[in-house]
Amino acid sequence: MQTSEGPVLWEQTQGCPQGSCSGPAFWNIVADEILSVQWPQGVHLQAFADDFAFIVTDNTREGLRKLSKLALDKFKEWADKNKVHVSMEKSYYVLFSKLVRGPTIKWGNQSINRKNHLKYLGVTIDHKLSWLPHVIEQGKRAMYQYQHLCRIAGKTWGINKNIRRLLYKTVIERTLCHGAAAWGHNMTSRLQKMLDSIQRLFLLYITGAYRTTPTAALQVVTGLQPLHLQIQQEATYARVARARSSSNFFTVIFSPTDYESKSSGIHIPLPPIFFSTIKFNLQKIT
Secondary structure, eight states, X not given: OEXXXXXXXXXXXXXXXXXXXXXXXXXXXXXXXXXXXXOOTTEEEEEETTEEEEEEOOSSHHHHHHHHHHHHHHHHHHHHHTTOOOOGGGOEEOOOSSOXXXXXXXXXXXXXXXXXXEEETTEEEETTOOOHHHHHHHHHHHHHHHHHHHHHOOSSSSSOHHHHHHHIIIXXXXXXXXXXXXXXXXXXXXXXXXXXXXXXXXXXHHHOOOTTSXXXXXXXHHTOOOHHHHHHHHHHHIIIIISOOOEEETTEEEOGGGGOOOOOOOOOOOOGGGOOSOOOOOOOOX
């Protein structure tokens, strides 16, 4: 590092410089060591940047404890070797089972707390996989944004309807549809009613209509489909186009093979010097 007193050297033994161009590449080298480990059956490690998540499956409580201990001990060896600190305040586990009493999972000598839901990559996953806490959380964020919109525009003043609709599509709808690929196919009537009640406020805000106007009529006037259909549509697209697996949307079955087309390549015409046929000449026609 260049300073006013000349170059200064510092031996880096841990961590990756955040904000640097090479930081992500260095971290990938460090994280690849633990991600490439051959875990036993029933153990899967997933990571996004520096957020790691273990998925452990077994039929018994004791089996879950043993597999979790094996996985965490291996992970702790890697963390100690690379001098990576794991925050216990942000570490917990969720049990997806009918078992009332969960296994005792420890990080070293310290027990990891059990919770009924966790938040990973902005998606709240509850122990019943009902996705209700996620919709409630995203609904609170949408209502907070709704209050801000009401401050900058009313029914008869402020931004026009086209801008309001654009804000809904690009901000509000993206907030409520976050992670749709994970939970969109588990839509229930309770989630549908909750999404309709949230969307209705924004439809009234866009149109300036009376509060007694039916929600379905507001959706037709604005050209916005119900949120639960939008979420299911995005979930279907993610499964077919990204995960390359078949998916059902109501009674229609979408298969990835129906939407594949073999690339024919790019046709580049030959340069003129390779053409043997004379296309024209400059001789005077007699």
